[in-house]
Amino acid sequence: xxxxxxxxxxxxxxxxxxxxxxxxxxxxxxxxxxxxxxxxxxxxxxxxxxxxxxxxxxxxxxxxxxxxxxxxxxxxxxxxxxxxxxxxxxxxxxxxxxxxxxxxxxxxxxxxxxxxxxxxxxxxxxxxxxxxxxxxxxxxxxxxxxxxxxxxxxxxxxxxxxxxxxxxxxxxxxxxxxxxxxxxxxxxxxxxxxxxxxxxxxxxxxxxxxxxxxxxxxxxxxxxxxxxxxxxxxxxxxxxxxxxxxxxxxxxxxxxxxxxxxxxxxxxxxxxxxxxxxxxxxxxxxxxxxxxxxxxxxxxxxxxxxxxxxxxxxxxxxxxxxxxxxxxxxxxxxxxxxxxxxxxxxxxx
Amino acid sequence: xxxxxxxxxxxxxxxxxxxxxxxxxxxxxxxxxxxxxxxxxxxxxxxxxxxxxxxxxxxxxxxxxxxxxxxxxxxxxxxxxxxxxxxxxxxxxxxxxxxxxxxxxxxxxxxxxxxxxxxxxxxxxxxxxxxxxxxxxxxxxxxxxxxxxxxxxxxxxxxxxxxxxxxxxxxxxxxxxxxxxxxxxxxxxxxxxxxxxxxxxxxxxxxxxxxxxxxxxxxxxxxxxxxxxxxxxxxxxxxxxxxxxxxxxxxxxxxxxxxxxxxxxxxxxxxx
Amino acid sequence: xxxxxxxxxxxxxxxxxxxxxxxxxxxxxxxxxxxxxxxxxxxxxxxxxxxxxxxxxxxxxxxxxxxxxxxxxxxxxxxxxxxxxxxxxxxxxxxxxxxxxxxxxxxxxxxxxxxxxxxxxxxxxxxxxxxxxxxxxxxxxxxxxxxxxxxxxxxxxxxxxxxxxxxxxxxxxxxxxxxxxxxxxxxxxxxxxxxxxxxxxxxxxxxxxxxxxxxxxxxxxxxxxxxxxxxxxxxxxxxxxxxxxxxxxxxxxxxxxxxxxxxxxxxxxx
Numbered sequence: 001x002x003x004x005x006x007x008x009x010x011x012x013x014x015x016x017x018x019x020x021x022x023x024x025x026x027x028x029x030x031x032x033x034x035x036x037x038x039x040x041x042x043x044x045x046x047x048x049x050x051x052x053x054x055x056x057x058x059x060x061x062x063x064x065x066x067x068x069x070x071x072x073x074x075x076x077x078x079x080x081x082x083x084x085x086x087x088x089x090x091x092x093x094x095x096x097x098x099x100x101x102x103x104x105x106x107x108x109x110x111x112x113x114x115x116x117x118x119x120x121x122x123x124x125x126x127x128x129x130x131x132x133x134x135x136x137x138x139x140x141x142x143x144x145x146x147x148x149x150x151x152x153x154x155x156x157x158x159x160x161x162x163x164x165x166x167x168x169x170x171x172x173x174x175x176x177x178x179x180x181x182x183x184x185x186x187x188x189x190x191x192x193x194x195x196x197x198x199x200x201x202x203x204x205x206x207x208x209x210x211x212x213x214x215x216x217x218x219x220x221x222x223x224x225x226x227x228x229x230x231x232x233x234x235x236x237x238x239x240x241x242x243x244x245x246x247x248x249x250x251x252x253x254x255x256x257x258x259x260x261x262x263x264x265x266x267x268x269x270x271x272x273x274x275x276x277x278x279x280x281x282x283x284x285x286x287x288x289x290x291x292x293x294x295x296x297x298x299x300x301x302x303x304x305x306x307x308x309x310x311x312x313x314x315x316x317x318x319x320x321x322x323x324x325x326x327x328x329x330x331x332x333x334x335x336x337x338x339x340x341x342x343x344x345x346x347x348x349x
Numbered sequence: 350x351x352x353x354x355x356x357x358x359x360x361x362x363x364x365x366x367x368x369x370x371x372x373x374x375x376x377x378x379x380x381x382x383x384x385x386x387x388x389x390x391x392x393x394x395x396x397x398x399x400x401x402x403x404x405x406x407x408x409x410x411x412x413x414x415x416x417x418x419x420x421x422x423x424x425x426x427x428x429x430x431x432x433x434x435x436x437x438x439x440x441x442x443x444x445x446x447x448x449x450x451x452x453x454x455x456x457x458x459x460x461x462x463x464x465x466x467x468x469x470x471x472x473x474x475x476x477x478x479x480x481x482x483x484x485x486x487x488x489x490x491x492x493x494x495x496x497x498x499x500x501x502x503x504x505x506x507x508x509x510x511x512x513x514x515x516x517x518x519x520x521x522x523x524x525x526x527x528x529x530x531x532x533x534x535x536x537x538x539x540x541x542x543x544x545x546x547x548x549x550x551x552x553x554x555x556x557x558x559x560x561x562x563x564x565x566x567x568x569x570x571x572x573x574x575x576x577x578x579x580x581x582x583x584x585x586x587x588x589x590x591x592x593x594x595x596x597x598x599x600x601x602x603x604x605x606x607x608x609x610x611x612x613x614x615x616x617x618x619x620x621x
Numbered sequence: 622x623x624x625x626x627x628x629x630x631x632x633x634x635x636x637x638x639x640x641x642x643x644x645x646x647x648x649x650x651x652x653x654x655x656x657x658x659x660x661x662x663x664x665x666x667x668x669x670x671x672x673x674x675x676x677x678x679x680x681x682x683x684x685x686x687x688x689x690x691x692x693x694x695x696x697x698x699x700x701x702x703x704x705x706x707x708x709x710x711x712x713x714x715x716x717x718x719x720x721x722x723x724x725x726x727x728x729x730x731x732x733x734x735x736x737x738x739x740x741x742x743x744x745x746x747x748x749x750x751x752x753x754x755x756x757x758x759x760x761x762x763x764x765x766x767x768x769x770x771x772x773x774x775x776x777x778x779x780x781x782x783x784x785x786x787x788x789x790x791x792x793x794x795x796x797x798x799x800x801x802x803x804x805x806x807x808x809x810x811x812x813x814x815x816x817x818x819x820x821x822x823x824x825x826x827x828x829x830x831x832x833x834x835x836x837x838x839x840x841x842x843x844x845x846x847x848x849x850x851x852x853x854x855x856x857x858x859x860x861x862x863x864x865x866x867x868x869x870x871x872x873x874x875x876x877x878x879x880x881x882x883x884x885x886x887x888x889x890x891x
Contacts, residue, residue: 389797401668
């Protein structure tokens with residue numbers, strides 16, 4: 001009977017979203033200070049097979065959301081589930097299905113070797129030692145750390161430690177992997193390895209899911225199938241990165257470096273390019289040559305602009321189309337850049 | 350399902366005990382230090398009691414006190430404080446995110462810690478017998494070993510209760526543990542028969558398992574020991590009861606504190 | 622000096638900011654009780670005839686002052702390195718690590734002395750302890766106690782800089798040995814002659830005898846009885862200076878060794 005129940009539970013689990021967050025709030029209270037509203041009614045859903053990003057500046061509420069989903073913190077109100085299980089009431093069952101990897105973490109025991117550390121954590125998930133050792137070997141080889149398996153943890157560089165942390169998160173084969181700023185403080189090479197492995201890991205099985213918090217826009221852009229932009233405890237937008245960027249404006253943006261251009265001719269050039277075109281002349285910082293920043297109403301207007309430049313006798317040396325970034329999306333939604341927002345938050349706190 | 354849970358408990362226990370035992374082995378100076386520490390403990394007791402002039406009978410009971418004292422220290426500092434330290438190191442959240450129960454970690458720590466402490470405790474015993482010529486009667490040695498194991502079980506059960514308090518209260522609890530350590534040693538009769546404290550104080554002291562454990566061990570190994578608190582058979586029965594009570598209360602307290610700490614955002618609050 | 626004062630302030634915060642001020646003051650007074658509770662019971666109940674209760678009480682409370690300083694100063698290495706993870710920044714600062722440790726030791730010593738004074742205020746009248754202070758000897762003794770405590774703390778800190786966090790057995794063994802030989806709880810005249818000679822030469826036992834005589838005006842036992850108070854002061858001063866210098870030298874060597882081996886920011890828990 002118990003076996004049947006657990007089978008049913010598994011079926012239900014597979015049919016549900018990996019994550020549902022419904023109107024979750026979290027208020028932190030401290031004696032002698034005002035209550036801090038870390039989350040103010042956050043809602044989103046994440047199906048299996050997705051890498052879902054929570055993007056926002058420091059203090060936006062990303063880590064609080066992850067902590068609630070990872071059963072480390074209770075919501076003040078609202079409901080959250082992982083694999084259909086309530087994180088507040090069914091936390092023991094949730095823990096069998098999840099794993100957490102945080103950036104900059106110094107967890108574990110410095111005096112253990114890499115291999116011992118990973119084995120130890122595998123035991124906390126009840127894995128058989130043989131199976132654990134096989135997976136540890138496979139993943140350590142994948143991250144390029146098999147040769148370092150006998151190094152003590154306190155001898156590892158930040159990047160190596162973070163790779164070990166990622167392996168720890170993967171070895172136990174979770175359904176939902178929480179990655180909280182996984183590449184924080186990590187060099188480019190290690191970041192690339194980590195991103196690559198995360199993407200492959202999700203793609204390998206249909207019932208896997210990753211929740212990623214980051215404040216690296218490029219990382220969210222590269223990895224996530226969908227992104228929720230969070231600020232001051234609110235979800236401001238929730239869509240695929242491409243959709244978020246497309247929603248910014250319909251204009252096309254270009255950077256054009258020229259051999260020469262008379263600055264008095266810029267307005268005439270704009271008029272000849274097409275209605276709504278906006279041209280700004282600046283200097284290329286690398287070559288010290290004139291650089292034209294063009295914001296065109298339609299992508300096709302670029303042809304008219306090039307023709308007009310040619311008529312002016314300017315030779316085009318380099319041209320780049322400027323794609324809108326998630327940072328632009330954030331800027332549009334919040335009205336400030338990430339850095340400005342973080343500065344403002346720290347000034348308030 | 351039950352078998353799976355039991356296996357998870359055992360694997361977690363083994364892994365945590367492994368870390369404690371083999372981590373210690375990497376800094377092997379502890380072996381020499383434990384033996385020396387045992388010797389100095391013994392020497393202090395011996396010369397102190399010679400100065401007091403309590404006579405040879407007293408030395409046997411004091412050696413047993415010196416044998417048990419490191420275990421209580423280990424319960425406080427090696428087990429009860431450990432969840433607090435795990436939190437400070439950033440390990441606690443990974444332990445909690447895993448399906449293993451916190452009690453499994455603590456039992457693992459207890460096993461590892463007890464193995465580590467055993468060397469020092471045995472050193473006290475060996476130096477007492479060989480260097481200071483303390484005499485024990487070994488007719489009831491087997492029973493004494495059983496009493497010792499039950500005492501350890503009850504003590505480490507109490508350690509789990511403490512650990513839940515320390516986890517929630519952080520440095521306040523750390524300071525409290527530091528404060529009560531020596532008074533508890535006195536109260537539980539480490540240095541003299543606890544009966545001298547009077548039945549009123551002694552009945553409070555029996556909540557600390559070393560009190561009854563020591564009294565029973567002294568009755569079994571030092572025939573001239575007196576005044577006794579209760580007969581050793583009764584003491585063992587109470588100890589078994591204490592072991593169950595502290596273990597159950599410990600597990601319950603851990604779950605309660607974990608819930609409270611999740612609610613109050615204290616599970617990951619560092620430098621508290 | 623600025624670094625010394627800053628580390629004193631850090632020490633005070635670490636010692637006190639875990640609770641409300643009044644609770645901390647109560648704690649400060651209650652904490653030393655643990656150091657002499659067993660003495661009270663043992664000498665007050667079992668060893669009443671020995672007449673050594675005042676000897677052992679004074680001995681244990683003053684031993685407490687330097688053992689606390691030494692142990693806590695040494696433990697601050699592991700605390701700063703692995704708990705607060707600030708050791709690397711202290712090393713980077715322009716204050717030498719020895720100066721920093723001295724600041725931490727000074728706070729601890731003042732706190733310990735405050736606790737001792739508070740307890741002596743009730744112990745002397747209630748337990749009828751002999752009290753005829755030679756203030757010069759007592760003050761000098763207390764000042765030298767700081768040098769000994771801080772010096773021993775730095776000796777142990779130099780060891781802790783190179784060991785794992787939980788590996789405190791070595792230091793506990795050293796303390797155990799020091800405790801036996803210190804004459805805090807029982808007169809070292811109980812030792813075989815060779816050990817008694819050794820006990821006479823260690824600065825800790827001289828310090829305890831000096832403050833004991835300084836506060837009570839009594840020579841309780843035959844230990845160091847042949848040494849007049851002035852000579853004892855000189856002897857303890859020389860010993861304390863030597864321990865302090867040894868501490869400074871060893872902590873300097875330990876710091877360099879820790880830097881060389883990359884131990885300054887390591888974590889070693891198990």
